[in-house]
Structure formats: structure tokens, C-alpha cells
Amino acid sequence: MKKIKWSKTTGKNTMTYGLVILAYVVLQLFGAAGLMSSSLKGMLIPICAYVAMAISLNLTVGVLGELSLGHAGFMSVGAFCGTSTAILLQNAVPSAPLRLAISLVMGALFAAVVGFLIGIPVLRLRGDYLAIVTLAFGEIIKSIFNNLYLGVDSHGLHVSLLSDRTNLAEGGSLIIGGPMGIGGIQKIATFTAGFVLIMVTLVVVFNLVNSRAGRAIMAIRDNRIAAESIGLNITKYKMMAFVTSAALAGAAGALFAMNYSTVVANKFDFNTSILVLVFVVLGGQGNMLGSIIAAAALTILPEALREYADYRMLVYAIILILVMLATNNPTLKSWLDRLKSGRRKAKEAI
């Protein structure tokens, strides 16, 4: 009896890659044919960033099974470190795509380090406690960037906290200006870069999940005591998922920031964390395709509802509630399950 290698997950992952590529191609064609409204065009990069954010948070929430309410904190680390890198490299690396790539990697690296440091205390906690502490860390990161001054001059980098005491030499320039954030950013982010970021994020998440580490992470989620009993190093695997998730959010944050001319810490507050969490919950925990669709749809929706101006947020909220009800309705769920198993049986019969 030869078993088919094409498992259900592989099929679903391939479909996810395929749909992302298809969406990219279609949108590029629309753009080239001039069929895209300028407001949609302006939203493409934020959509990509939010999609990557949602996928990365789904790694923590859906795969690791821990509720994180501070994901925007990692996005902000990526945004600030990434844009700072881009500004510092402006002359050294003339090629914009290369500079962007380096900046995203730097954003991811810094976010990973911050994720590791936060993970040490946070991953010892469970459930609600963990959620609350991640919320606190998200706010702490925001406060730090609101009070961080970073300048560069002929002597190198100068950092100061709370007030600007960078004491830059003649010809030096301030990169991060506390609550003013970073200004004068070159908008080097492109839709194609966003697409590549989403694809890389997907590859990282899928390949991690489909490996010994992914199995261990999900095992810990499903039953911690049993996971310990088979010798899994709980701390190591939790940390691996958390840090990976943080790094991916960092890259997304860097891309997001380089679509604007300024970036301020208050953009990445608790509301942003919750927004991304909404994408994940709506799309389904552990369901990356769901996260992608939810993030894209819910980022476009407020814009699409612009004509209804005053009722915009009301309609948005109602749609959210309806979707939530629909996706969690047991009758609907069992009906969908039956539909799926029916199809599978039909396939097996062939």
C-alpha cells in the first residue's frame, strides 16, 4: 500500500502560496492597466505589512497557543530600527531595493532580540497573565521609543533617553527625535517588496510548523504535561516560536514605516496590537490563509466604506460581529465540516 505523500497540510499550504501569488499578479496587472484607484494603490503596502503581521501573530496565538497583546511593540522595534538603518545607509548603499532588504533584516534582528528579552519573563507565565504582561511590554516599548533620541555625526551614533542630549557635532543629524519619531524617510517600500515579505513570512512559518520544532510547539500547546513527559524542552520551543514571531513582526514594521515619510511610536499602540489580533481571530487560529484574507479585507473595508462617512465605523463593527458570529456558529461549522469530509470521501473513492 503506497501512501500518498501529498498530505492535507501540504495541500493547504500550497494553496495559500498560490493565492498570494495570484493576488499579486492580478493586482500588478490591474495597476499596469490603470484600473486601480489611487486610494487602493496607496494601501497596498500597509495591507502587505498587516498581512505579514497577522501571519506572524498567528504563529504565537494559533501555533504556540499563547495570547499576545503586545505584538505592535515588535512592529515598532522593526519600524524604528529598520528606518534608522535605511537612513544611515542612504549613501553607503545607493540601491534602494538592497537598502530596503537590509533594513527589513535589521528590523527583524532587533525585534528578535527584543522578543528574546521579553520572552524570558513572559513565557514563564500562562494564559491571562501572559496576555496582560505582553500588553504591558507593548506599552513599555512605545514609551521607550517616545523618549528615545538617536543622532549621528562624524563621531558615530549618539543615543539619549528622555530628552535630547545627543550633543551632535557640527554636521550631525538627529535620526530619532523622541515623540517626533523619525522624519524625512525615503519611501523606498514597494508593493513587490511587500509581496516578497509575505512570501518569506509564509515560508518561515510553514516550514517551521512542518518541522520537529513545529510539532513540539503544537504539542506543548495541546498538552504541556504530556509534552514534558516525552522530554521536550518547553522553554526552548516556546522561545523559538515567540522570537520567530517577533522577528517577522519586526520586518513587517520596517516595511510599513518605509511607506511613509515619518514614523512615530504612537502609531504602534495597543489598538494596533488588538487590530492584528482581530485579523488572527477572524481568520481562524492556526489558519494562515484566513489571517491573510482577514487582514487584507479588514484593512480595505474602512476605505471602501468611505462613502458612508459617518456610518463607516458602525458598519465596520457590525460586519466584524457578523463575521465573528458566522465563523463561530456551530451549525455552520458542522455543515462546513460535513461538506469538507464529503469532498474528501469523494476524492478517496477515485
Next chain:
Amino acid sequence: MFPKLVPVPSKNMIPERDIDKPLVLECINLGITFGGLQAVENLDLAMGQTEITGLIGPNGAGKTTVFNLLTKVYQPTTGTILLNGKDIQGMDTAHVNREGIARTFQNIRLFSDLTVEENVKVGMDAQMHYNMLSSLLRLPGYWKEEKAAHERALELLSIFNMADLAGVKAGSLPYGAQRRLEIIRALATNPRLLLLDEPAAGMNPSETAELMENIRKIRDTFQIAILLIEHDMNLVMNICEGICVLNFGRVIAKGTPSEIQANPAVIEAYLGKKKEA
């Protein structure tokens, strides 16, 4: 049928054990108190390398607590546990597993959202070595070890004829199959000592008979020791070479199945009572 059993002078109270086999487990004066409750007290137990030993006693006697002590789910308040002569004090549950003790749970604890095959493969984690980079870039090391793990998982599953369930979610298995999968997952960690907590619970007589055969088969093929908690006396008396009876946390008897069956204290505390019920 039974391996050669000879009496050994030992401060451990097990009267007989196979002298050809070195000890895999030795507990000395093991005990734990919860608040005021002495759940296990003064337990001495020794197991040879391929022995099957039964741990029996009435409900609440402290049997599962012994397993939790051996696997460091609880820290003993008194006593020593030696695994292959090595003191496991200071090790945590995961470490103890890597040193050689694997277990199943009385209330089944599978990874219910993972497939049957994944449940087994995750047990092999300590024997796999490829790193995160290999998995992200799908380097040859990843494919090689994953292929080996896949084959090993199917091989282990075939012990219980479960290979064709490999792709099924563990949570959707019937009860008996879940118990069998827990045993296979424990075996996947390559233990030297397997602890089975009521493996026959909820199984029908034919499933139990099959389980009995399989426990023997596991011992013979893997050459490991098995410590077994079970209320099914037929199973215990048939496959255990030595039996230890607990009552209120204390050992009230140790011996071969026939000795235990004839022991008045055991009949009084456990066996006799069972017939009344």
C-alpha cells in the same frame, strides 16, 4: 515462560528478581505528603532491566502518585530514585524522560490536534538533530531525518496495527486506540523503563487480551522494563513477574502473582473487596 527468578538478599523488599539483569530502577524510602496526607510512604522498589512489574491497590492508594514521583511531576519529600544507578534528584520531567523513563497517563493526554503520526514523531524529538535553519531552508538534513522519523513512526504504529491511522487527528480516535497511541508515543522516546497507568481501562475483553500480548511483545522487542498500574487482575496476574501492592500509600505486599493472590493482607485490602463489589 517466566525468566529465571532467584531470591536476592536486598533491603528492597522485592523478594525475588532476575540476577542476570542489572537494575534499571531503584527507589529507596520514597515518600510524599500533600498537606497532611501521606500519599506515598517509605516505598522501596527495584526493577531489573526487562522486568514487568505490577503496581496494584485500591482507588486512592497512591499508585499514580508513584508514577508522578518517578517522572518528577511531584518532588518526593523523602527518599531517593536511582535510574540505571544514577540519582535523578534535581532533574525535571523532561530530563528524566531523556534519561530513560517514559509514561502514559491514567486520564489520556494526547496532542489531540496533531495527527497520530505527529504524536509519535514528536516523541522522537530528542533523537532528531537538524536545527531550525535546516527546517526553514529544507536542507538535506531535514529530509533525511524526517524520512527516518516517518518510517520509524509507521514501524512503531504497526505494533498495534495502527499504521493506517497515521494521518488521523489523535483527538478523533476511539478511546482504546488513544490508549494504544499513548503507549507508542512513550516508546518513541526510546525509554529503558515504561510506566503504564491503567492501560486497559475502558478496553473490552478482546482489546485487553490483545494489549496483554502487546505488552509482552514490547518488552521482548525493546528489551525494556515495564511498571504497570492496572485494576484488571487477569491482566496483571498473567503478565507481571513481580507485583507490589499499595494501600493508603504504604506497601502491604510484594511478590510473585501467586504469592500475592494468596496473601491474606492483599485479599483483605484489595482482592477480596473486589469480589464483593
